[in-house]
Amino acid sequence: MGDRRLQLLLPLLLYIGLQSAFVAADFTLYVVRPALGVAWIGGAMSVFGVANSLACMAAARFSSGLPSILATLLIGAACQVAVLLSLLLLGAITATPWLAFSLVLLQAVLWGVGDAAFQSQINALLPLVFPSDMDASFAHMKMWTSAASSLMFLLSPLLSLPAKAALLTLSCVVSLPLMLAGVHVP
Template sequence: MVPSSLYLGFAASIIWVGQGTYLTSAANSHANDNNLPERTVIGQFNGVFWGMFASHQLVGNLVNVAVLRDETGGSTSGTTLLFVLFLCSMTLGTILMCFLNRRNGKEEALQDSSATFSSTVVSALKSLLNLLLDRRILLVIPLIAYSGFQQAFVWAEYTKEIVKPVLGEQGVGGAMAVYGVFDAVCSLVAGRLTSGLKSITIIVFGGVMIQLIVLLWLLLNYSVTGGVLATLLPLLIGALWGIGDGVLNTQLCALLGILFKHDLEGAFAQLKLWQSVSISVVFFISTSISLQTMVVIMLVALFMSVATFLFLTIKVEKALSPSVS
């Protein structure tokens, strides 16, 4: 499992940085070709992408339920079929990727055969480190880290501490499907509403307020009860958390695309770096602390991230925003 995890993490980092860079470049190109506001198009592109991506929570969990519903302890036929389905999905995605066009105007640079692999790696590392000297990325990093915290919270705590005690292990798939539906819908809506730094600020604030309500509820008043209400509460929490996740995914990517349009690779590398670090922290500590302690940590991270993000948008918005939307 450890070598597999290392390999998957390495591969995923490349895919996600490429995804963010290409999507933003395609949005900018589409805006320029059709004389549209770049910021609005970036928001719309990210909304569509993250809406489609979040739907995997619904589709994937329904497939899990359908394939594994009759599984018993010793049988592996269902899991084998599940992996075959995943392999087919991955193969289709890889084939479709081959049809993507370069839209960022860097074809000649990319085709320069004189650049070696080592020089490319060194250049990427320099870009990553140089970006850390930019005040803007330093102010966004806490929000990036919180986005990782809240994603890992769903996987590590929500399913274990909130869903399983009430709905059982068989109810995890259904709860995550509800989470995915609201995540997908909210991603699409948030993307459509994005038009610039001010709209991003308002949307992010709304999303984190919803998650703040959930965290305070879990800390102060939540308890496992019986009856229909006990079944609905975990699903309601999942739905509200999905709304917050959809907001953060779309708006963080749109924000980086707007602020760092000349260094997209470095910006999205920072996004995955700090998200991955925070996700790892949650998984490392979740087995040794209680749900209440985790909620307190999440609250501290949320307040810190909102404070630095608001400082960015209020104090330096004019200096950071292009004169033309």
């Protein structure tokens, strides 16, 4: 952890773990279930998975170096921040069935695109930032994303949906400039 580049990338690694746990636990429980019912949790997560898969394929096709990797990460962050802001401003939509259905599936698509950007591009970014120490960088990535995911699951019953959405928004917004600084540290 003495490497300044890793210290600057750490908030992004933590965010990746937090957002993974959020979609698995909180998005399904506090967004999909109230809006669409328990029967639609699998459908909404399938939409998330398809969007995630397609976005991963697109990211792999268009990522060919540091500028495109960073652009893909910024697009993914914009998608997830849009979902988080909609949750902060609107909460879970349940009033109008067609609006709830449309909004939840759009949120699932956007979250899937964002997750694909983070999950795929961090794997492309680490070898560029740590070319001589890839094994350690991937070990740190897995350790910190897993720790953050576990923390989010642990804190989940203690925090409200707006508190989690605010925490994730802040975490995402703070981690991006630090990540940009981290990739440019000699």
